[in-house]
Each structure stands twice: as C-alpha cells, then as structure tokens.
Amino acid sequence: EDKVVQSPLSLVVHEGDTVTLNCSYEVTNFRSLLWYKQEKKAPTFLFMLTSSGIEKKSGRLSSILDKKELFSILNITATQTGDSAVYLCAVEPTPSGGYQKVTFGIGTKLQVIP
C-alpha cells in the first residue's frame, strides 16, 4: 500500500522566515510526487517532481526530490501571510489499468504571522 508521511504537521513562523516542509513516501513503481497548496477550499497545484525533473522552482517556492532516500522537501523563502495554508504532498505510481491512484499525505499546516 502506498504511503505518504508529512512533517511537521503544523508550523508557525514569522513573516520573512524560511520554512522547509518534509514529505517521505513509499510507493510501488514511482512515477511522480506532487505538492499542492490548500487554503480555505480546494487544493491547487504547485509542483510535480519526476525521475527526470527532481528540482522545481517558482518564485519563493522550491522543491527537490530524493528518489534514493524516498523524500521530498518544499522550501518557502521570505514567507508572507499569504503563504498560510495546508501544504499537501502526494505520490503517483505508474498507472495500472490506465489510471494513476494518487495517495495524499495529511498535510502540513503553515501559519505565517506578521
């Protein structure tokens, strides 16, 4: 059974701080690892990391994948109050029968205070 463990479960930082969120996983036939940001409502996509793309960066957010050690980190530099959200990590196996059953972690709740 595929498994995703995120840490810490929650985090409170001050604006301007840098944070690192962790995601470890177990998956049969790894295809990709995904990061989502969830504010009040629906998760929104941040990054997808695969064997051919183990580092991604977008503005103040960046992520790396360590396929050997089976983990990923999401870094947020110069945090802002708008970064307050739950960050979800998910893994996707190589499709079986045409569909990839994504497994999500329970998330890290980040609160950025002014």
Added chain:
Amino acid sequence: NAGVTQTPKFQVLKTGQSMTLQCAQDMNHEYMSWYRQDPGMGLRLIHYSVGAGITDQGEVPNGYNVSRSTTEDFPLRLLSAAPSQTSVYFCASSYSTGLVDNEQFFGPGTRLTVL
C-alpha cells in the same frame, strides 16, 4: 473556463437519506475522481473514472455510487447517508496519464453533514 464545479457547497442530511453530489468540468479531461477529506486522514479516493462509461472503485467506495455518462459530468450518489459520511467532498479532473505536469484540478468542495 469554469474549471471544476461542484454543487451544492453545503448539505445537511439525516441518517438514511440519499442524495447526489454534482461535479462538472469544462476542460475536456478524461480522468475524474471523487475524494473525501477528513481531519487527520488526508484526501482519500472514493471512486474514479477514466472516461465516459468507465468507472472504478478507489480506497473508500462503500456507501457511494458513481456514473459517467458524459465526459463533463461525474455525479457521486450517497445511497443511505450515515454519520460516518460527514466530510468534505472534492471532485477532481485531469488529462490522461503520460502528459507532463499532469496535475489534478480540484473543485471547491461540498461540506456534508449527516445527522
């Protein structure tokens, strides 16, 4: 594009009642899924569909039915609501496997309470 839409946003049911949660997408995505999100449990897959007329069970399918008669719509039916089905339900869609950055697009969610 409206993206993925869900109705209703909120619903309160009594134990034993049935209802349908609606989901529609206008991105011509082949894949659609239903998840439930509970505190401390993360998102769990209920049912999914790889195209019109094709559905299958996910991790927690009991008590739910789905159908996919069109590419756009993927309703989730609660047959006889139970308090354990109190949750937030998300519908998601994506293109088929094999595309770069093939992320799922999520609807805004339906918050369901079963009394």
